[in-house]
Amino acid sequence: MDMEKFLEFCREGNPISGEDKELHGLLTQCSYEAQRITMELNTSYHSKEEIVEIFSELTGTEVDSSFMCFPPFYTDFGKNINIGKNVFFNTGCSFQDRGGIHIGDGSLIGMNVTIATLNHGLPLETRNTTFASPVTLGKNVWIGSNATILPGVTVGDNSVIAAGAVVTKDVPKNVVVAGVPAKVVKAIPE
Template structure:
């Protein structure tokens, strides 16, 4: 199996079973991602060098306005897509096997966790992985110490308040916060 086949299988099925070729391939990609993240996080680099290394981790060329503040970790890497002018602050952890999409001009605060994997609820099947993407639409602002769980889409222009745990989709042009995150206000109310 090649990487694109693995990514298609993840997208189509959303479930990975232990001791399969897909899991073995995922482990190989994860090993590479951990090694590349370790290199990235233990050196002193220019912004351009950081962009180049992050491009290698995710397998996508990043635009010159992409900004990443270290440290950063991902446990897979190849299932992250980042739009133009995105900013990722320090201490972020991405679990991207299920897919992470970051829209243009999105801002991600310090210590944000984007998680795309759940284990099976059945104790006898905890090795089964259920994967679902996290999607941040254009111009989202994710506050510091936010956790976004599998399957969540944050609508364009929305704000997620610091410290929130997002368990459900966030409507466009809204501000949410809390654990679990709930509607605080509509963005238009803050722009008056």
Template sequence: MKSEMDVGTEAYEQIEKINHKNQLLVQQLNTSLHTQAEIRELVSQITNEKVDTSTEIRLPFYTDFGQNLHIGKNVYISNCSMFVDLGGIYIGDNVLIGPNVTIASVNHRVQPMERRHLSFKSVYIHDNAWLGANVTVTPGTVIGENAIVAAGSVVTKNVPKNTMVAGVPARVIKTIKE
């Protein structure tokens, strides 16, 4: 996918068609009771990738697009998490995502006349990372292997592996021994 997209273009219209279909699935997912198997099946339809049976997803679950969300094995996603994935979100294995986490891979341009147009930067969350409650991860950031992002933090820069970050903006507060 390109790093930018203009509203009103043919490419944008194609995205809107996929988005419309997936929003119906997201609504179906969040307005009925489902087993974990049913949740994984619906999320698999939304992402267009099979969600592994070891992954657990709590409802409600939100995504604005879905097909650029990639979920590893043995992932736990808590309730009310939001994935703004048009730019790509890659979640490794054994990742824990707390409640009310927002991960965004899309932003708007700075110039006022272009503000409604989109820019994309993928987000990568590596194996064994843990994002606490109410964390926000901004476009283009990488969360390293075994890293912990403390509750309420806003990640604006890459998080090194084996570290704990906290704050707004998040900064390293501790090294984690393996």
């Protein structure tokens, strides 16, 4: 399988077994490229424009010039992050994006936020297999510092994830969620 087909395979959410040497080799190649690019991002000063260029290289798509990130930023894959317009990442974010991370326009991501899109099988037979599920953030989502968003979660437009929350289920639009696991604590007036 060539790299383009592999990236499409990943974007489709297919599982990858630790036993599959071909897929694991391609996955490792993507991870090393993401490490190279994020090391460049994280180890010296860059202008806002340079950061946009680096994220465009990392994701393999054109990132809008309105994007802003305060490094460091970490990812294990890089090629399955979709960033809308007027999006902000604060320092220390860590994305596990092979399953797909879609970030809507106007979203704000606080310090040290983790977004994960992979899980392992529970039975021993599939423990070394990773299963991908995308994370989707709607428009104008605000994620507080040290929050964790788990695989398969969709956060509705205008919602707020409180600092330190662990989001295990979908979040409706126009609400604040907090806690471990995160629960709706109040509505946001429209």
